[in-house]
Amino acid sequence: MSTRDVVFPTQRQALYEQNRYSPAVRSNGFLFVSGQVGSHPDGRPEPELAPQVRLAFDNLNAILAAAGCSFDDVVDVTVFIVDPALHFETIWQVFSDCWGEAPHPTLTGVGVTWLYGYQFEIKVIAKLPD
Secondary structure (H helix, E strand, C coil): CCCCEEECCCCCHHHHHHHCCCCEEEECCEEEEEEECCECCCCCECCCHHHHHHHHHHHHHHHHHHCCCCHHHEEEEEEEEECHHHHHHHHHHHHHHHCCCCCCCEEEEEEECCCCCCCEEEEEEEECCC
16 A cells, blocks of 8 residues: 555644544645635634635645645635535635636535535645656
């Protein structure tokens, strides 16, 4: 078995090790990023939805930066939303601040019933710089 090339954002490695998963793995020119939520450095959820979504993007961007990427390198996005009928408009307003310019990455949105105390999660695949 080959060794995984794991990317950790600064100051959050202990949180990922405690939860036993990698925040991102480099493979074949791509960066596969685990789902990111609006958690504070100690793992606590941000209680308010809009700030929670912004914090999820901040956490995502920290991982992308640790791999030498930015959101402009993202090619595929999956979002998970608890009660999307209720939360979609609030989340979509935050997206306009975080999403960047066209052309945009592909997007799949999934409505879920539970996200461990969160209302939003974002998972991406990014193309690594050459």
